[in-house]
Amino acid sequence: MTDPQARLDRQFQFLLEADKLRRVKRQNLILDGSREENAAEHSWHLALYALAFAPFAPADVSISRVVQMLLLHDLVEIDAGDHPIGDDIDWTAVADAEAAAATRLFALLPADQSVFMHGLWREFDAAETADARWAKRIDHCQPIFQTLCNADVPDFHVEIVRNNLFGGRAAALKDHFPEAYHHAVALLEGAKPDDQITQPLAFLNAADALKGVNRATKIGDGSRRENSAEHSWHIMLYAWVLAEHSHAPIDMAKVLQMLLLHDIVEIDAGDVPIHSGLTAEQLAEIEAREEAAAKRLFGLLPDAQAAAFRHIWQEFESAETNEAIYAKAVDRVQPVLLNLLTGGGSWIDYDVTLEQLDTRVGQKVTRGAPAVWTYVHNRVAPWFAENARD
Numbered sequence: 001m002t003d004p005q006a007r008l009d010r011q012f013q014f015l016l017e018a019d020k021l022r023r024v025k026r027q028n029l030i031l032d033g034s035r036e037e038n039a040a041e042h043s044w045h046l047a048l049y050a051l052a053f054a055p056f057a058p059a060d061v062s063i064s065r066v067v068q069m070l071l072l073h074d075l076v077e078i079d080a081g082d083h084p085i086g087d088d089i090d091w092t093a094v095a096d097a098e099a100a101a102a103t104r105l106f107a108l109l110p111a112d113q114s115v116f117m118h119g120l121w122r123e124f125d126a127a128e129t130a131d132a133r134w135a136k137r138i139d140h141c142q143p144i145f146q147t148l149c150n151a152d153v154p155d156f157h158v159e160i161v162r163n164n165l166f167g168g169r170a171a172a173l174k175d176h177f178p179e180a181y182h183h184a185v186a187l188l189e190g191a192k193p194d195d196q197i198t199q200p201l202a203f204l205n206a207a208d209a210l211k212g213v214n215r216a217t218k219i220g221d222g223s224r225r226e227n228s229a230e231h232s233w234h235i236m237l238y239a240w241v242l243a244e245h246s247h248a249p250i251d252m253a254k255v256l257q258m259l260l261l262h263d264i265v266e267i268d269a270g271d272v273p274i275h276s277g278l279t280a281e282q283l284a285e286i287e288a289r290e291e292a293a294a295k296r297l298f299g300l301l302p303d304a305q306a307a308a309f310r311h312i313w314q315e316f317e318s319a320e321t322n323e324a325i326y327a328k329a330v331d332r333v334q335p336v337l338l339n340l341l342t343g344g345g346s347w348i349d350y351d352v353t354l355e356q357l358d359t360r361v362g363q364k365v366t367r368g369a370p371a372v373w374t375y376v377h378n379r380v381a382p383w384f385a386e387n388a389r390d
Helices: 004-023 039-052 063-072 091-106 111-126 130-148 155-165 169-176 178-188 198-212 228-241 252-261 280-298 303-318 322-341 354-368 370-386
Strands: 025-029 036-038 214-218 225-227
Touching: 004 036, 004 039, 004 091, 004 228, 004 322, 004 370, 025 039, 025 130, 025 155, 036 039, 039 063, 039 130, 039 198, 039 228, 039 252, 063 111, 063 130, 063 228, 063 252, 091 111, 111 130, 130 155, 130 169, 130 178, 130 198, 155 169, 155 178, 169 178, 198 225, 198 228, 198 280, 214 228, 214 322, 225 228, 228 252, 228 322, 252 303, 252 322, 280 303, 303 322, 322 354, 322 370, 354 370
Parallel strands: none
Antiparallel strands: 025 036, 214 225
8 A cells, every 4th residue: 555645544543443442341450449450551551561571581582572562462352352361261262253353453454564463463362482472471460460469459359360370371470480470479478579570560560550640632432531551552552553654764662662651750740731721830840740750650660770761751751862753743643533533522621723733733743743744634624624613
């Protein structure tokens, strides 16, 4: 497919369909015990787990490919649903349903991207390569620690973890990720382990709070506001799918790391809607809060990782490198499409005009992905023409 317009049509069709993963609830609770986790924010958290636990990965594992697998791995649940491991399930039927879902979903993309992403999903599912096996280990770890580090979960959740560690699929962690296995067993036995994964796990547990930071934009069906964790997952997918439209050559692995980490400071500083019209003084106060949040949250990690993660976050904030400029552009695009999908969304809430959208959003998107803004502007202009203020 060589027609740029047709490629963008297909790419955005896939990205908007992917939004539906936010509606898929899992059995696991978020760490404060207040609700079930959804599959989109789970996918973001897994990617963060992969990055934080990278020092424990075998030498032949590519963490960037693992992150990509984890971004995609649960998309099939849009059609096939989530299936808790403790339930009595016909797993052959589930596998068939997931394979059919993968065929449908990835076929939405342009052919070259469809083949690549579908192949990556199959690789994860088969778990035969080093990257796929490590991605599976991460996928097995997160629900275990999500339960064992949560003080307010039903007893049967803990029992599922016990069965999983001692005879279930997570038993493989004993040989292939022993640090995680022994830490989990110690938690299960009521101990407070202090070992190699204590610090990265403290960071990952703190990061779970991003699932409770609500944004101005609503999810695609308009039922609720999106949270910053699932937003981060969605824009990582946006960045990957739309990469060919970047203003300059980019290192996609770095872009994905930036977007994976960029909103974590909102756990302490909160989200600031782009159309909120804050003063320069208020923006400076928010910047100071975000700097303090970065110091606290990344400081939970071992020193070398803390410095590396904070550097990536600062590079994104500075928006001077090709990767940061593109990442900033993508961060602005996704809410525009969701507002259009939900009949105006935060544009109505903040009384936004097309001129304001072009200034606040379009200029930054054009800087990093000019063809994308041309496409998006042409899609939103009719809405503003129809809903113009008197």
